[in-house]
Amino acid sequence: MRSLIYNKYGGPDVLEVADVEKPEPDENSVLVRLKASSVNPVDYKIRRGDMKIMSGKKFPKNAGSDFAGVIEKAGEMVAGYKKGDEVYGFLNPMKGGAYSDYIIADPANISLKPEKFSFEQAASMPVAALTALQALNYLGNVDEGTTVLVNGATGGVGSFAVQLAKGMGAEVAGVCSKDNMKLCKDLGADEVFDYSSEELIRSDRKFDVFFDAAAKSTFSTSRKFLNNRGIYVTTIPGFWVLFNRLFNFFPFKKRSKFIMVKSSGIDLTILTGFAMTDIVKPVIATSFKLEDVADAQVLAESGKFRGKIVIKID
Numbered sequence: 001m002r003s004l005i006y007n008k009y010g011g012p013d014v015l016e017v018a019d020v021e022k023p024e025p026d027e028n029s030v031l032v033r034l035k036a037s038s039v040n041p042v043d044y045k046i047r048r049g050d051m052k053i054m055s056g057k058k059f060p061k062n063a064g065s066d067f068a069g070v071i072e073k074a075g076e077m078v079a080g081y082k083k084g085d086e087v088y089g090f091l092n093p094m095k096g097g098a099y100s101d102y103i104i105a106d107p108a109n110i111s112l113k114p115e116k117f118s119f120e121q122a123a124s125m126p127v128a129a130l131t132a133l134q135a136l137n138y139l140g141n142v143d144e145g146t147t148v149l150v151n152g153a154t155g156g157v158g159s160f161a162v163q164l165a166k167g168m169g170a171e172v173a174g175v176c177s178k179d180n181m182k183l184c185k186d187l188g189a190d191e192v193f194d195y196s197s198e199e200l201i202r203s204d205r206k207f208d209v210f211f212d213a214a215a216k217s218t219f220s221t222s223r224k225f226l227n228n229r230g231i232y233v234t235t236i237p238g239f240w241v242l243f244n245r246l247f248n249f250f251p252f253k254k255r256s257k258f259i260m261v262k263s264s265g266i267d268l269t270i271l272t273g274f275a276m277t278d279i280v281k282p283v284i285a286t287s288f289k290l291e292d293v294a295d296a297q298v299l300a301e302s303g304k305f306r307g308k309i310v311i312k313i314d
């Protein structure tokens, strides 16, 4: 079978399609024939070597984390899934492997894909939409009437965050580039701010939750946008966020937290529910073939796209 691998850290040209042995599931896992994957910043950050401390020096490495496909074989002890089920999920990005024809998945980390979505749409969701869901729900405690600011509201994580926060009953403001303001409104944001203008900075607007989906702010510059007991959640922690976490006995009135997305079949099932009730619909920028993942990552690194870039595997 085909699998995208790389033998050293570097630019997109280190990626190569290898012919590798098809994996065999054990009694507790499932073999999934993949139909689609997508690109997340973590995939190219690992490839570039930005996360060497965690990804290590062992090569070859497998690439890709998000996946959607069809179960080809379920281990004898697997309950709840069978051959032919259409599923989606994500693999540990440090190990990768989703830019392949087949993967082995843990049934606890997958869910049935939303029936109304194509494999490409489903594969665009796991990392980005789970990050948004877990950040808003478990860290931000977003509920009916919560006021939420989403920074980077039309990117992979942000586009899901705006829709999910609206679905949870929040009042949502989005921050994005001028070109993407209409899309942000279409996603459901009640208010939209252009990050290159001073409008938000000059305003005295305050929110219950500031979710920095794009990781472009710091807690110290963002706390002025928080209500008294407001929560700042970021996807990449800076010093004060880590400090706050380590010394969380400190009686900060405004709290900062960071999200580390966790693979979870239960949370994916919640996402499937949001998808089936039309609360969430992925924004697909464009799609590439498995052989062209390098080009897909070049586009992803350029930032010149909206929503998600998907990979078709066939």
Ligand SMILES: NC(=O)c1ccc[n+]([C@@H]2O[C@H](COP(=O)([O-])OP(=O)(O)OC[C@H]3O[C@@H](n4cnc5c(N)ncnc54)[C@H](OP(=O)(O)O)[C@@H]3O)[C@@H](O)[C@H]2O)c1
Pocket (backbone or CB within 6 Å): 040, 041, 042, 127, 128, 131, 151, 152, 153, 154, 155, 156, 157, 158, 175, 176, 177, 178, 180, 195, 213, 214, 215, 216, 235, 236, 259, 260, 261, 300, 303, 305, 306, 307
């Ligand atoms: N900790 C975790 O578990 C976790 C999980 C997922 C992602 N992440 C991290 O989260 C970040 C975002 O991921 P993503 O998939 O959403 O990336 P993405 O799809 O590349 O989106 C990035 C977004 O940043 C926006 N942006 C650029 N400059 C900005 C600025 N100055 N102010 C506000 N927004 C700005 C862009 O908006 P325009 O296009 O409008 O310019 C774009 O929407 C990445 O660093 C990723 O590694 C972390």
